[in-house]
Amino acid sequence: MNELAISLDTKSKVPLYEQIYQYVKQEIQNGRIPNGEKLPSTRSLCRFLEVSRSTVELAYEQLLSEGYIEAEPCRGYFVSELEGLYQLKPQNQKVLDDPDKKCVQYRYDFSPSGVDLKSFPYNVWRKLSKESLMDDRAELFRLGHPQGEWGLRNAISHYLHQARGVNCSPEQIIVGAGNDYLLMLLATVMGQNHKVALENPTYRQAYRLFKNLSYEVCTVDMDAKGMSVSELEKSGADIAFVMPSHQYPLGIVMPIRRRMELLRWAEQEGRYIIEDDYDSEFRYKGKPIPALQGYDNHEKVIYIGTFSKSIAPAIRMSYLVLTPQLLKQYQERSSFLSSTVSRVDQLILQKFIEEGYYERHLNKTRALYKSRHDTLLSALKGIEPVARISGENAGVHLLLTFQGGVREEELISRAEEEGIRVYGLSEYYVAPEPDSPATILLGYANMQEESIRKAIEILRNIWGVPGCESD
Amino acid sequence: MNELAISLDTKSKVPLYEQIYQYVKQEIQNGRIPNGEKLPSTRSLCRFLEVSRSTVELAYEQLLSEGYIEAEPCRGYFVSELEGLYQLKPQNQKVLDDPDKKCVQYRYDFSPSGVDLKSFPYNVWRKLSKESLMDDRAELFRLGHPQGEWGLRNAISHYLHQARGVNCSPEQIIVGAGNDYLLMLLATVMGQNHKVALENPTYRQAYRLFKNLSYEVCTVDMDAKGMSVSELEKSGADIAFVMPSHQYPLGIVMPIRRRMELLRWAEQEGRYIIEDDYDSEFRYKGKPIPALQGYDNHEKVIYIGTFSKSIAPAIRMSYLVLTPQLLKQYQERSSFLSSTVSRVDQLILQKFIEEGYYERHLNKTRALYKSRHDTLLSALKGIEPVARISGENAGVHLLLTFQGGVREEELISRAEEEGIRVYGLSEYYVAPEPDSPATILLGYANMQEESIRKAIEILRNIWGVPGCESD
Numbered sequence: 027m028n029e030l031a032i033s034l035d036t037k038s039k040v041p042l043y044e045q046i047y048q049y050v051k052q053e054i055q056n057g058r059i060p061n062g063e064k065l066p067s068t069r070s071l072c073r074f075l076e077v078s079r080s081t082v083e084l085a086y087e088q089l090l091s092e093g094y095i096e097a098e099p100c101r102g103y104f105v106s107e108l109e110g111l112y113q114l115k116p117q118n119q120k121v122l123d124d125p126d127k128k129c130v131q132y133r134y135d136f137s138p139s140g141v142d143l144k145s146f147p148y149n150v151w152r153k154l155s156k157e158s159l160m161d162d163r164a165e166l167f168r169l170g171h172p173q174g175e176w177g178l179r180n181a182i183s184h185y186l187h188q189a190r191g192v193n194c195s196p197e198q199i200i201v202g203a204g205n206d207y208l209l210m211l212l213a214t215v216m217g218q219n220h221k222v223a224l225e226n227p228t229y230r231q232a233y234r235l236f237k238n239l240s241y242e243v244c245t246v247d248m249d250a251k252g253m254s255v256s257e258l259e260k261s262g263a264d265i266a267f268v269m270p271s272h273q274y275p276l277g278i279v280m281p282i283r284r285r286m287e288l289l290r291w292a293e294q295e296g297r298y299i300i301e302d303d304y305d306s307e308f309r310y311k312g313k314p315i316p317a318l319q320g321y322d323n324h325e326k327v328i329y330i331g332t333f334s335k336s337i338a339p340a341i342r343m344s345y346l347v348l349t350p351q352l353l354k355q356y357q358e359r360s361s362f363l364s365s366t367v368s369r370v371d372q373l374i375l376q377k378f379i380e381e382g383y384y385e386r387h388l389n390k391t392r393a394l395y396k397s398r399h400d401t402l403l404s405a406l407k408g409i410e411p412v413a414r415i416s417g418e419n420a421g422v423h424l425l426l427t428f429q430g431g432v433r434e435e436e437l438i439s440r441a442e443e444e445g446i447r448v449y450g451l452s453e454y455y456v457a458p459e460p461d462s463p464a465t466i467l468l469g470y471a472n473m474q475e476e477s478i479r480k481a482i483e484i485l486r487n488i489w490g491v492p493g494c495e496s497d
Numbered sequence: 498m499n500e501l502a503i504s505l506d507t508k509s510k511v512p513l514y515e516q517i518y519q520y521v522k523q524e525i526q527n528g529r530i531p532n533g534e535k536l537p538s539t540r541s542l543c544r545f546l547e548v549s550r551s552t553v554e555l556a557y558e559q560l561l562s563e564g565y566i567e568a569e570p571c572r573g574y575f576v577s578e579l580e581g582l583y584q585l586k587p588q589n590q591k592v593l594d595d596p597d598k599k600c601v602q603y604r605y606d607f608s609p610s611g612v613d614l615k616s617f618p619y620n621v622w623r624k625l626s627k628e629s630l631m632d633d634r635a636e637l638f639r640l641g642h643p644q645g646e647w648g649l650r651n652a653i654s655h656y657l658h659q660a661r662g663v664n665c666s667p668e669q670i671i672v673g674a675g676n677d678y679l680l681m682l683l684a685t686v687m688g689q690n691h692k693v694a695l696e697n698p699t700y701r702q703a704y705r706l707f708k709n710l711s712y713e714v715c716t717v718d719m720d721a722k723g724m725s726v727s728e729l730e731k732s733g734a735d736i737a738f739v740m741p742s743h744q745y746p747l748g749i750v751m752p753i754r755r756r757m758e759l760l761r762w763a764e765q766e767g768r769y770i771i772e773d774d775y776d777s778e779f780r781y782k783g784k785p786i787p788a789l790q791g792y793d794n795h796e797k798v799i800y801i802g803t804f805s806k807s808i809a810p811a812i813r814m815s816y817l818v819l820t821p822q823l824l825k826q827y828q829e830r831s832s833f834l835s836s837t838v839s840r841v842d843q844l845i846l847q848k849f850i851e852e853g854y855y856e857r858h859l860n861k862t863r864a865l866y867k868s869r870h871d872t873l874l875s876a877l878k879g880i881e882p883v884a885r886i887s888g889e890n891a892g893v894h895l896l897l898t899f900q901g902g903v904r905e906e907e908l909i910s911r912a913e914e915e916g917i918r919v920y921g922l923s924e925y926y927v928a929p930e931p932d933s934p935a936t937i938l939l940g941y942a943n944m945q946e947e948s949i950r951k952a953i954e955i956l957r958n959i960w961g962v963p964g965c966e967s968d
Contacts, residue, residue, distance in 0.1 A: 342837060366813060
């Protein structure tokens, strides 16, 4: 080949070298310049195209580095052998709308996983965020400690000790982007070949996660005190995943005797308890129940906590407290994994805790949730002939167990017709529980008091609850 | 038991009900109040202690809810049976210093994974962060889409299309907190029973991660064009993890023919290529090499990219581009897993890209790295009799392969004696490579030009490189 008849557009925004590169590349791709063909020299091509030699050199270099052409010393440039059909995939770029935007709107939503976001301390968070992004904090943008920053882990360990009776040093804490991630990480620490027992009903996310991580998973039935330890023993599981402070979804607080039975079960070699303490901050009678971890003398309890409920779900910060043995395993097997939380966010949260904002925020939201809780209970007054209330002493939801043969789906769909979303207990059962009476969960964290009153008034009517004459 | 002789401290900050609760709990724990013992009624105890009845009721309720006592209708309160020994673990809370603070300090550090953080756009990031935290953004603190926010995914897909030739829609993108997490997530999507082939040498983190996830892992040797496809075929692997745009650590750019061979290898049922495109933004000659994914006609390439190199490691945002088939599997198996990135951070990054800051930042850092790159090359002038330079056309490090029998450890330790940290290639080999000559990696992203000149001057002396008379 003597020359390349490229029509260059000198007015185009595309640089000349790129026009040459693009042209030659396409000619090669289309097979118009065959394999093994010698290209014109840079010297001759630049004269022919009336461009500078460096422009042609740049184009050839790009073709060389992508492998379309090859340079042979003293001989020149040759088209590489590109066997087989080869085509650039056609562009199918469109501007697309978010497909998740269309979803059913409810007038009232009693979501049990709601959080009141109006009370999120925006001003404080913004202030702390600004402070954390000062110009001289370049260090903050380097990769941090895989377990999370020491300052934050220190603040969490103090908080856990004071508020939850958890005994741990900052070394044992791993900060991570949510419970799901931390349980995945924990699986890398514990390795394969475990059988995990979960309460039934339970937090389905945890069940699916353990399944997904290829663990053998089983469920253990609950009585009024929580997971049955004799059933647990029979199950053959070596790991028990429990929520002793406030079981989700049943709201059961595990009494001390059951806790001790559970700890005794775990004493056997190789057994562990994972304690998920997801919303123990919210308790309306007396002080919070101390965590199971605080009673553990044999280093058998792995504690997992989150700021999703107590601050906001979207800040994505949770923490794991490992036992000393598992910490050793973590250091050997998994500490090469980078942290999943931005250091800026960690610093904001550390300041939030250390400067007393967290405590104030907890007190504020606890008071708010308590008054919503009280409003809900008072709106439900007189419901007993129809349904029994349970799980109302803690957390941000309660349960209504309906007497008689009414079906859960019917209760839910009748509420839905009125624009009210309520949640059925059956969706939390992992193993089937066929004979249990219809049970509805009512979450109130994200409902204004006025909305609670209005929605419950409608629900009372459609559920046939006698009027509340005592109000 | 008739009464409880509790000496209450009315001046204490501890509420009276809690003093009663603590006292009774300890008496039960110590066995001084035996199992089955009846406690005084609330009425009698409040008279005895001269406190209000509700104070005693609150204390009893707390004991009840923790299971220390039981209420029997019409009979009163009884101490529960707590078999076995049971003791609260003694507190061992100390204020601890960060144990990771003590580490060797170097005068000069040629880290190949460095990033210049002085050029991080603090002002813009702070401005965008402030905008994102406006009071009316309560929505931002709700749990977001598991794949990441639509707006950010849209911005990433446009960027990938324009800058990297990647063909994908926002639906295929998953935003996550770092590559490690995204590879863990990908493992949950692909399931068990895969054999992963990695380049040798490679990014060790990826090797350890696949090992840790219980995959069978093997390495495939490289020639000057990248991973050997015939060796890959022989290995029996069904997943190839490669860095075609700029191999780490060797800096090889895979030519188009090898890319096509690799894509053809992947056409067989069940095979996949994971393309890690970690630092393709930095290229000093010609325009960036398009990603392998853009040439893929059979939906076989999973693309993974990160903002760690191009913005800052600590912001913890990476993204995965799934194939349509794997997206379906993700939706079935793994979409229940919550996102690992805060929505505020996602919004900041989205604005950063959409408002043109990212492009400007990339151009700025590319120019900065280019001048450090040029400074390093010029400081190394005349080194050829002693060592050969390679991998210098892209990325933020280059390699020096030493002639003669000098040992790598010796090169490193002699530099260390002068307070200079350099990195040996052998630590990137996963399978042993016994006969390879000593090779040193020099990263320059986080080194001032003056430091590069001074450090290289010292290294030339200790490595016995002839003086650079041409400067």
